[in-house]
Amino acid sequence: MSSTPYVASLRIYEPITAFPAADRLRWENLSIESDTREDEQALALRRLISPESPALRPDGVHLLELDGIRYISPWSTATRCWSALDDFKESLPSTVTPFFIPPALEEVITSGMENIEDRVPHILTETWMVPPRWLALFQPQERERGYRQEIAYSIARTTVAKAIERANHSHEVVLQSFGEGVVEQEIEELIEWLELFHPLSMVELDYGGLAHYLDGTLKSDGLAGIEDDGSIEDVIFSLAGLASGDGAIAGEGYERLVSRWRPVQALESAM
Numbered sequence: 001m002s003s004t005p006y007v008a009s010l011r012i013y014e015p016i017t018a019f020p021a022a023d024r025l026r027w028e029n030l031s032i033e034s035d036t037r038e039d040e041q042a043l044a045l046r047r048l049i050s051p052e053s054p055a056l057r058p059d060g061v062h063l064l065e066l067d068g069i070r071y072i073s074p075w076s077t078a079t080r081c082w083s084a085l086d087d088f089k090e091s092l093p094s095t096v097t098p099f100f101i102p103p104a105l106e107e108v109i110t111s112g113m114e115n116i117e118d119r120v121p122h123i124l125t126e127t128w129m130v131p132p133r134w135l136a137l138f139q140p141q142e143r144e145r146g147y148r149q150e151i152a153y154s155i156a157r158t159t160v161a162k163a164i165e166r167a168n169h170s171h172e173v174v175l176q177s178f179g180e181g182v183v184e185q186e187i188e189e190l191i192e193w194l195e196l197f198h199p200l201s202m203v204e205l206d207y208g209g210l211a212h213y214l215d216g217t218l219k220s221d222g223l224a225g226i227e228d229d230g231s232i233e234d235v236i237f238s239l240a241g242l243a244s245g246d247g248a249i250a251g252e253g254y255e256r257l258v259s260r261w262r263p264v265q266a267l268e269s270a271m
Helices: 021-027 036-049 077-091 103-110 160-178 182-194 210-220 231-243 247-270
Strands: 007-015 061-066 069-074 123-127 143-148 151-159 202-206
Touching: 007 061, 021 069, 061 202, 151 160, 151 210, 160 182, 160 202, 160 231, 210 247, 231 247
Parallel strands: none
Antiparallel strands: 007 069, 007 123, 007 202, 061 069, 143 151, 151 202
């Protein structure tokens, strides 16, 4: 079971040639067999017990090799911690946040951040759900799923060029159907993030530990499990309905998606 079973990730893998020479030298001999996902999550749990500045130690990476090319997805730990802290502080009055994050802990988290030049993370995460805008980046044939050591997994992967094209299509459809708003802005922000990376990059959606929970809820409904997940298909179906002006089709696809993930999200309050 994954160390952080409730997190899904959207990762950018850039060709190793896109990175500075010093980083290439450090990463080119890493074993592709390393379980970097588990390593990243285990480090995050250790930091809960013994906080340390993520900017003051060498960061890890996820590795991918396709057609003889090595791709790298840095964990971007310092950037993600800094961003999460910033978002949390903005969500609450300044007089309240010290009760959740003492100044001493905030100082540990942010220590060394002034030396971090690139504050754009290669990895986005969501807890207890997979956002529809992420699913819209992929086609069903780009998805791989099944079981590893009897634990369910689901990973979809495509080129960043295809992901941007599909995200632009989603944005256009949503904008025409609903106008400007939160959903349209979230898709626009996703496009801006994708466009920051090397044009030959790969984009990967990893359900992470959520695949295990989704597998269980699907089986409880009498289905085969993770192999019966049709979330990507539902988003495509819903967008097609919106594009054609058929609200009934759009609603049908969206309802299937929400109904599939609702039992998984309900587990958050049960933990």
